[in-house]
Amino acid sequence: MEVQERILDTAFSLFRQYGTRSITMDDIATRMGISKKTLYAHFVDKDDMVVHAIRRYLEIIQEEERTIISKADNAIEELFEIMNMMDEKLRNMNPVIMLDLQKFHSRAFLVFQEYRNSSLRTTIRTNLERGIREGLYRKDLDVNILTQFRIASAMVCFQPEVFPMEGYDMGKVQRVLLEHFLYGVSSAEGFRLIEKYRQQQLSLNK
C-alpha cells in the first residue's frame, strides 16, 4: 500500500474514534512512527488530509457496495449484505466527526454531502426499484419519499443527542434501522425471504 494510503487509514481510524478536532498531527505522526515532516510532504495541511481521508473512506464503501449489488441474487440479499458491510464500517464510529467536518472542515463536509446526495441516494433508490420489480417489495411504494426517508434515517446516527456514543454502537443502530425499513417495504413474498436470510445469519454467527 502507498504511504499516502497508510497515512489516511491511520488518520481516519483516529478521526472516526475521536473526531478530527481532538486528534493532532503529532498524534498521527507518533502513531505511525514517522515525522510530521513526512505528513506535510504528502498533504498540504490538516484540512487537506481530512478531505482525503473522508474521500478514501467513502470510495472504499462505494466500491464494496458495487461488488455486493452485482453479486446479490435479489434486493433483499443485497440489503442484508450491505447491512453487514456497514456494520463493520460504522463500528465504534463517534458521531462528533460529522460536527467536526461541518464546523472545521467544510471541504470534507461537502465531499460527504456529495456522497449522500448522489451515491447513497442512487443506491437506495435502485434497491427499492429492484425490490419492486422482483416482487419482494410492495408495488405501491412511493419511491421518492421513501428514498428521502431512508437517507434521513441513515443520517440520524450522527446526531449525538439521539444516539450518544455511550450506550449505542453506530453500526448496530444502522443495522436495526435498516432492518426495520426493510420490513416496512417488503411484500408477503419479501417477508418470507427476510426470515430466510435472518435464519442464515443466525446460523452463521454460531
Added chain:
DNA sequence: TACCGC
C-alpha cells in the same frame, strides 16, 4: 527535535 506564532 526544536521552535515559531496563531
Added chain:
DNA sequence: AGCGGT
C-alpha cells in the same frame, strides 16, 4: 496553552 506548520 496547545497545536498547526516549518
